Amino acid sequence: MNQPLLFWFRKDLRLTDNTALKAAAQTGRPIICTYILDEDNDLAWPLGKASRWWLQESLKSLGLSLQQYELQLVLRRGDSVEQLSQLIKETGASSLYFSAQYEPSSLTLEQKVNLALKDQIEVKRFKGYLLYEPNENTTAEGKPYKVFTPFYKACLKKPPSTALPAPEQISAYPEYLASDDLLDWDLALDTPTWAQEYPPIWKPGEDGADWSLQAFIRQGVGKYPELRNRPDIFGTSRLSPHLHFGEISPRQIWNAINQLNNTDNEGVASYQRELIWREFSYNLLINWPDFPEQPFRSEFKAFPWHDDDSALHRWQQGQTGYPIVDAGMRELLHTGWMHNRVRMIVASFLIKDLLIPWQQGEKWFWQHLLDANLASNSASWQWVAGCGADAAPYFRVFNPTLQGEKFDPNGDYVRQWVPELDQLSKAHIHTPWEAPAEELKLAGINLNETYPSPIVNHKEARLRALAAFEVIKHKSQPAA
């Protein structure tokens, strides 16, 4: 029983705490590592442009890490079942090991793979992408949770187990196998302006993930509850893209911060709560597979949206005339990331001030976020829109001026991303349209020329949003 074992990398692009890989290594059998680019598997949500760049870099990094074990990362492209079958044929592998994924299309694919191969070889699926398996936490009636807090409490009763070290050794399959050239996949082709700006900011791969985690810990997790709302300060972990691609596991993060000093306790609990939000989002996606497309609260299907391509375009490009909104949208364009507080502000603006369907924002984020994740992205957009599970009430309308003054008090974040406002004083950095003509002149700002005046009047827009909500308010109850 020393037949080769095929290891199928997916969103588990790491060696440490990779349960599936550890199990594969422990068999002592020769391992073939593969990654398959299967672009037709999810036609509804193909990899976004930013994600494609990250994937390319992460695969580069993984390939290098595997070289330490003298393992080849075999890159293949096409239908997953076909490519796996082909590799089995080429190598005589008698087992297939992989980490489970939880997007609806991934679950379907796993079933297809299992069905196609299980009579021929051993097919083993391992946990690791989530802290808890779907449906591991249910209400007393055995139904999926629709409210975060009880879900969170149920999770806390079962703390995650400790993380696994990377395998000490892995036996490599001795022969060189045909492999695509990573650059031929053209994963970074659609990233004209962005890709050049990413590298100094981001380091995709397992080492980069660990570096981000250590930086977050060094900076003091105790400060997280306060600083996480400040886009002008480096106060969040920036682990999201790493976590999305499985360069680090949620269990590694959970345990690494769990061992910190008492002074960090509050921050640790606060960050772990965010990890549980990720679990909650997957809980929603798995149990309601149309969550990315359809409002969870069905009465929102009748919401009187205003489709407005011109306004959508101005929002996308960061030209709304509200500095905090524009700063966020431009940070996204330049870095593939946006601070979470600002994500809420720009989302509220699109949905409530412009009355544009949340799905439009969701799609833009999907293309431009390096951490684009189907579960988190859709759950977050529905949360802001007020149509999700346990969502913010619709009438919670963010005032972009007040949010800016509260969370970017000196305007540093705005100045970084909206440089044309750089010379404006702290008093008017979030309200350029109210600045005295003299100050605007000195700052070199010509409203509507160098920077737009507000696309809507927030006060009026807020009332319009509340009126629109009245239309559906009494329609029906949340989805079953």
Next chain:
DNA sequence: TGAAATGTTGGGGCG
């Protein structure tokens, strides 16, 4: 993990 409208309280100016 809101904001605005509305309500209440209490200090100070002033007749």
Next chain:
DNA sequence: ACGCCCCAACATTTC
């Protein structure tokens, strides 16, 4: 000394 008004400052409610 007292009542009255004004209006911050804070609290509650409403959307």
